[in-house]
Amino acid sequence: MYSFKMERAESLTSALERFGDSDDAVYLAGGHTLIPAMKQRLRAPEDVIDLSGIPGLRDILVTQDGIEIGAMATHAAVAGSAHVKTHIPVLADLAGGIGDRQVRNRGTIGGSIANNDPAADYPAAVLGLDARIVTDRRTIASGDFFKAMFETALEPDEIIRAIQFPKIERAAYLKFPNPASRYAMVGVLIACISDEVRIAITGAAPSVFRAADFEVALSESFSESSISELTLPSDTMNDDIHASADYRAHLCKVLIGRGVQMLSDH
Amino acid sequence: MEAIKLQVNGRKRTVHCATNATLVDVIREQLHLTGTHVGCDTSQCGACTVHLDGDAVKACTILAAQCDGSTLTTIEGLAQNEVHHPMQQAFNECHGLQCGFCTPGMIMSAVDLVHKEEELSPEAIRSALEGNICRCTGYQNIVAAVVQGAAGMKEQQS
Ligand SMILES: Cc1cc2nc3c(=O)[nH]c(=O)nc-3n(C[C@H](O)[C@H](O)[C@H](O)COP(=O)(O)OP(=O)(O)OC[C@H]3O[C@@H](n4cnc5c(N)ncnc54)[C@H](O)[C@@H]3O)c2cc1C
Ligand code: FES
Ligand code: FES
Numbered sequence: 001m002y003s004f005k006m007e008r009a010e011s012l013t014s015a016l017e018r019f020g021d022s023d024d025a026v027y028l029a030g031g032h033t034l035i036p037a038m039k040q041r042l043r044a045p046e047d048v049i050d051l052s053g054i055p056g057l058r059d060i061l062v063t064q065d066g067i068e069i070g071a072m073a074t075h076a077a078v079a080g081s082a083h084v085k086t087h088i089p090v091l092a093d094l095a096g097g098i099g100d101r102q103v104r105n106r107g108t109i110g111g112s113i114a115n116n117d118p119a120a121d122y123p124a125a126v127l128g129l130d131a132r133i134v135t136d137r138r139t140i141a142s143g144d145f146f147k148a149m150f151e152t153a154l155e156p157d158e159i160i161r162a163i164q165f166p167k168i169e170r171a172a173y174l175k176f177p178n179p180a181s182r183y184a185m186v187g188v189l190i191a192c193i194s195d196e197v198r199i200a201i202t203g204a205a206p207s208v209f210r211a212a213d214f215e216v217a218l219s220e221s222f223s224e225s226s227i228s229e230l231t232l233p234s235d236t237m238n239d240d241i242h243a244s245a246d247y248r249a250h251l252c253k254v255l256i257g258r259g260v261q262m263l264s265d266h
Numbered sequence: 267m268e269a270i271k272l273q274v275n276g277r278k279r280t281v282h283c284a285t286n287a288t289l290v291d292v293i294r295e296q297l298h299l300t301g302t303h304v305g306c307d308t309s310q311c312g313a314c315t316v317h318l319d320g321d322a323v324k325a326c327t328i329l330a331a332q333c334d335g336s337t338l339t340t341i342e343g344l345a346q347n348e349v350h351h352p353m354q355q356a357f358n359e360c361h362g363l364q365c366g367f368c369t370p371g372m373i374m375s376a377v378d379l380v381h382k383e384e385e386l387s388p389e390a391i392r393s394a395l396e397g398n399i400c401r402c403t404g405y406q407n408i409v410a411a412v413v414q415g416a417a418g419m420k421e422q423q424s
Binding site: 001003006035039048106 | 268
C-alpha cells in the first residue's frame, strides 16, 4: 500500500471540507473494497477521510413509510436488525448472504452502493425495492443512481447519508454465488409492490438493471407460464472466466423462475 | 505516523505505526503476537481473524489507524491461566488441523460464532466458516471441533 494521510471527520461538513481541500481524496467506510484495492495498488489516494466518527450514520430507523438505513450500517447490522427482518425480510436475507461473517462485520451499505461493483448484492435491493438514496445535498431515485460499471450519479465529493426503503414483505432474492469469492455471478431480486412486479438483476451485466419484459408479463399474471417464452439478451451480459454471457442470460431466467415459484408458494 | 491506543488481550497498549499499516501488521510486527497469520492478499482466507470490539474481523483489511480506542483479542488472548480455551481444546482433541496455518483464524471465527448464534448445526457451521479457508482441506474435523468446542463453551458458562 502506498502512503497517504488519514483524516477522521467528525461531521458531514468537515468531511466535505477536507475533501475539498485535497487534490486526491477518498472516503473510507468499512474499507472492504477500498483497502484491498489500496493493498494491490489499484488505488493510491493522497488523503483518506474516515467517515466512521460521524454521528448518526449507522442508525436503522422505522419511518412513516418505510425503513431508513444509515450509510455506515454494516451488512451484519442490517441482517440482524429486527426492524428490517419484520418489514423488509428480503433485505435482511440479502445482507446476511454478502461475502462472509468477517466481511459483514465491516462492510457497509453506503460503501457497497457507492462502489457499484457489477457483482455486488445491494444494488439489486436498492433498484428492485425502489429505494431512495439520501446524500448530503439531495435525494436520488433508485432508477437514476446506478450509471455504469463502478459508476453512480454521485458527485466526486458527495456523501451518502442513508438509504430509504419502502416496507415490502413479498419479495425474494436469489443469488448464484461465485464459489470462490461469494460475489453474485447472478443475483435476482423480485418484488411484488401492490400490483406491480419489479425485477432487478445484479452480477449479470456491467451494472444492475431491470428486466422490463419479465416485469410486464409477471404483473399481468404472476406465474412461470407467463414468462416461458421470454428470454434475456446475452449480448449485454458479462462474459468472463467465471461464466459466459449465454450462461449468465440463462441463469437470470432460471433464477427469476425460482423466485416466482417461491413467492407463489407464499 | 499514528499513535494508537488499544486494549490487547486485556492489557492497555499504545503503538506507533505508519498510517498505511494494517491491523495485522501491527499485531505481528509491533505487538509481536505472531499467532495471527497472513495467508492471502485478497481478504479471502481468514487466517488473520481477530476480535475487534467483540466482532470477528479480518485484520489484514483494516487499517491500524481505524482502531484507536478499540479492544482487541487475538488467539493468544483465549487461554486463561495457561489453560486452553474450550475451542482450542476441541481443535486439539478432534484433530481439527493439519499444518495449523489456518487454525488461529478458524478458532477466532468459531468462538465469535458460538458467542453470537444460538443454533449451530454442522451445516450452519460450514456456511458460517465461509470466510476461513483451510488449504489442507481438513474441514471434516474442523466442523467436528467447532461442535465440540461450542458444547465446551456452554458447559464452561453454566
Ligand atoms: C472477501 C470479500 C467478499 C465480498 N463479498 C461480497 C459479496 O458477496 N457481495 C457484495 O455485495 N459485496 C461483497 N464484498 C464487498 C463488501 O460488501 C464491501 O464491504 C462493500 O462493497 C464496500 O463497502 P465498504 O463499507 O467496505 O466501503 P469502502 O471500501 O470503505 O468504500 C468503497 C467505496 O465507496 C466510497 N464510499 C464509502 N462510503 C461512502 C458514502 N457513505 N458516501 C459516498 N461514498 C462512499 C469510498 O470512497 C470507496 O470509493 C466482499 C468483500 C470482500 C473483501
Ligand atoms: S490474510 Fe486476511 S483474509 Fe487472508
Ligand atoms: S490446517 Fe493447513 S491450512 Fe488448515
